[in-house]
Amino acid sequence: MADEFAKGLAIFMGAGLAWLTLAGWYRTPSFEGSGVQLVAEAPEPSTVYGTIGVVLMDVMAWFAVIGALTFWVVIPLFEQARASYDERGS
Structure with missing residues (x-):
């Protein structure tokens, strides 16, 4: 779990x-x-680099939120569900 948090x-x-x-x-x-x-x-x-910067800014905002939630919520949830399923199946 510490690995996912990091x-x-x-x-x-x-x-x-x-x-x-x-x-x-x-x-x-x-x-x-x-x-x-x-x-x-x-x-x-007004330039291609400006367009890339503005698009990258929005991408980074969403990546920060979705990436952190993936490692803090989604992956531990699936690991817990898999462990529960394996425990129930044994």
Whole structure:
């Protein structure tokens, strides 16, 4: 179980850091008194790299959530169900 927790934490931290970096670049219009940072609407990208950055930002946000939940909830749930099924079948 500790292995799954470590993997989920690594995914959550890595993808969260990537999202935080990209959101700082693309979703922060100004650091001076705008009041909205990291969650503002992303501007329309004018280059291919800007488009990749905006898409990657959304992918990293979902990967952080789904990846962590997979290792913290789904995999332990299946392992517990398999152990219960094997115990019942013996």
